[in-house]
Amino acid sequence: MRRRVAVTGVGVVSPLGNQLDAVWSRLMAGHSAVDVGRFKNAATETELAVPVARLPEGVLAAPARGIAGMTDRFTQMALQAAASAVSDANLDLASVDRSRVGVSNGTCMGGISETEVGFDTIYLRRRPKVHPFTVVRTMYNAPSSFVAAVFELTGPVLAYSTTCSSSAVAIGEATRMIRHGYADTMIAGGSESLLTYSAINCWHSAQLLAPIAGQPHESCRPFSSDRNGTVLGEGAAFVVLESWEHAVARGAPIRGEIVGYGCTADSGHMTQPSVSGQARPMISALNDGGVQVDEIGYLQAHGTGTKANDSTETAAIKLAFGDHARALAMSSSKAQLGHLVGAAGAMGFVIALHALRTQSVPPTANLHQFDEACDLDYVPLEGRQKSGMSHAMCNSFGFGGTAVSLVLCSAS
């Protein structure tokens, strides 16, 4: 048995806002949320300044009082995005069999903010113990577990951590849950909150972060020859997925359909991507959906802005798509939203979905300089209308080699 999977609701908490239409307008216009972030080491009183994309004031609402004390920021963002998705789906969870509804989240660094607080408590402040909720606040399945608890859901409640592809895996595996009958509805996505000194130090130390550009919002430059690193951001994106029959039966607003999921391993270097390793999930997702390469009208690229990723991804797209690679419109939104790491796959998925719904493609911001190794159509600087698109793809690749592509089909 293989059931069709509809996307019926979308919710985002992002550096460009929490209302998808407004986020989309900003993306299309090339706006970037990236600015200078300053992170203090409380022990040495030194500072690390890097470009980051933070949530603007007011984008993340204060959590309910009983929940606030038990959760880290990454769970609070997930709860808000998931609730928005449920609302967008017009889904009254009290009216469905909640044993058939599950939750699936992805994250890379979980509750790292709270982990840092714990270390400060025992090493810096020399207190005898950390807060008793530290495990609950930091555990990687906290987003799924709290969403399930709030909505009283008793289907499969799962978490995935494959670094930058975590939430794409969460959506893909949720799709399989529905396809194969383990659930009728899944709330799936990811969240990441790593704008804290220790986490920034990890990424900075690995030489992955772009330095602050003269104009900070131009720090991340995917596919541009002068790109020199990625920019981290924080946020969450969740979707409601339902079996097609379930969605139709309750008159749900069907936003699109997930038709293909490819999840493969690079199986080589822990951080260095390979062309075949990135082509493999694209081919797998196309095969999974029975979709021909020339049916894909838009591709939301992983496009991190690092030297290694963008040229490798370009070569991988050429390998997977052949001659059609040059007809594709593709872009990376990381110059504008930052790299949301564990939430990046879900955010990219939402962007690809909205491209189909609006028949328009968002740009790759800050793409000013041509690179011979990046010679495809990345929709530089400004978004554009593109009619006739029936399918889109979203790429999401992680350190450790878990590479994911998702293929979407327009609802109409």
Add this chain to the structure above:
Amino acid sequence: MEAFAANSGRIRLVRADEVMALIREFVQNLGLDGAACTPESELRSLGIDSLQAVDLVFQLEERFDMQIPMEQFNAKTIGDAIAFVVSLSQGE
């Protein structure tokens, strides 16, 4: 529990009204009725479950720079909790 049995010599005396204020604030932060707190109020009837009681003990430790052996914290009422913390601060 060795780490939690080292109160000697460094803690200050804690007043009952300070403990009461912290408990009221704690109850309010849980979204419960802080105004309903009296020394006679039972923690459980205020809506504080066993997990939240662990959190309360941690916050008492943090605020008053003391260590409270959880196995000895058997307070049923707010008054019990206040008396326990005050007596612990007195080294009793």
